[in-house]
Amino acid sequence: MAPTDKTTTHKIAAKGATLHATSTGSGPPLLFIHALGLDHTVWQGVIRHFPDHCVITYDLRGHGASDAPTGPYAMGQLVADAEAVCVHFALKEACVIGHSVGGMIAQGLAVKRLDLVRALGLVATAAKFGQPGPWRERASTARTRGMAALAPDILTRWTPLGPHDAPLDAQLRATPPEGYASTCEAIAGTDFYTPTSGLRLSTLGLCGTLDAATPPDLVRETTDLIPGSTFHLIRGAGHMAPLTHPDMVADLIAVFLKGVGHV
Numbered sequence: 001m002a003p004t005d006k007t008t009t010h011k012i013a014a015k016g017a018t019l020h021a022t023s024t025g026s027g028p029p030l031l032f033i034h035a036l037g038l039d040h041t042v043w044q045g046v047i048r049h050f051p052d053h054c055v056i057t058y059d060l061r062g063h064g065a066s067d068a069p070t071g072p073y074a075m076g077q078l079v080a081d082a083e084a085v086c087v088h089f090a091l092k093e094a095c096v097i098g099h100s101v102g103g104m105i106a107q108g109l110a111v112k113r114l115d116l117v118r119a120l121g122l123v124a125t126a127a128k129f130g131q132p133g134p135w136r137e138r139a140s141t142a143r144t145r146g147m148a149a150l151a152p153d154i155l156t157r158w159t160p161l162g163p164h165d166a167p168l169d170a171q172l173r174a175t176p177p178e179g180y181a182s183t184c185e186a187i188a189g190t191d192f193y194t195p196t197s198g199l200r201l202s203t204l205g206l207c208g209t210l211d212a213a214t215p216p217d218l219v220r221e222t223t224d225l226i227p228g229s230t231f232h233l234i235r236g237a238g239h240m241a242p243l244t245h246p247d248m249v250a251d252l253i254a255v256f257l258k259g260v261g262h263v
């Protein structure tokens, strides 16, 4: 939802960083967590479909209007940040919907604080994003050459060419290199296959058929770690489905929420 006078912005104190968050509406809580190199606004087209929920978004540390302390960041800290956001808003039993690294953080939050998480939405994400080497290289490039050196390749992997390229490119280039690099290092050090396999909660997995960054088989494999989960493909979408196909993403989430009684 584009910020309206019903949307409030919040500053949340986390360890070593102040986080920027937004809150709108009331009802069953939904927490949306964005991907690497973006900010909370990537969810705008999705969250406008949930006027009867309490919708919370925030910017990861190192991204958007949150602080970008010097890294590296640990995945445990990114999970603790999500926990701090839940505590700030007194969220309990939220449906936590994470995109890409946001989905990894959502898995970690459910493992750490199942009391806070009633259901999971795993959008174009994984329990482990490949080998650490390329993430460390990306971190090093961000620090030494800046986001402009990375943006063209990342954009090509994110989404088939389209009208979203310019705003995505702008967000990516506006991400503080230290925040981006430190988040890459958190990804490099994370393998959630075992902890996520132990989760028992309602889970929806979503992936675009054209996703080159987290291909459908990877997202399906991650979703399948959680018994009873459901998985849907979004035809024609790439990695940026929440931005390029917001109505479809929202419809699938809405059906899922209805199915689990989070309405």
Ligand SMILES: O=C(O)CC1=CCC(=O)O1
Pocket: 034, 035, 036, 037, 099, 100, 101, 102, 129, 154, 157, 187, 213, 214, 239
């Ligand atoms: O940027 C990418 O290559 C894809 C990605 C992995 C984690 C994330 O948030 O984005």
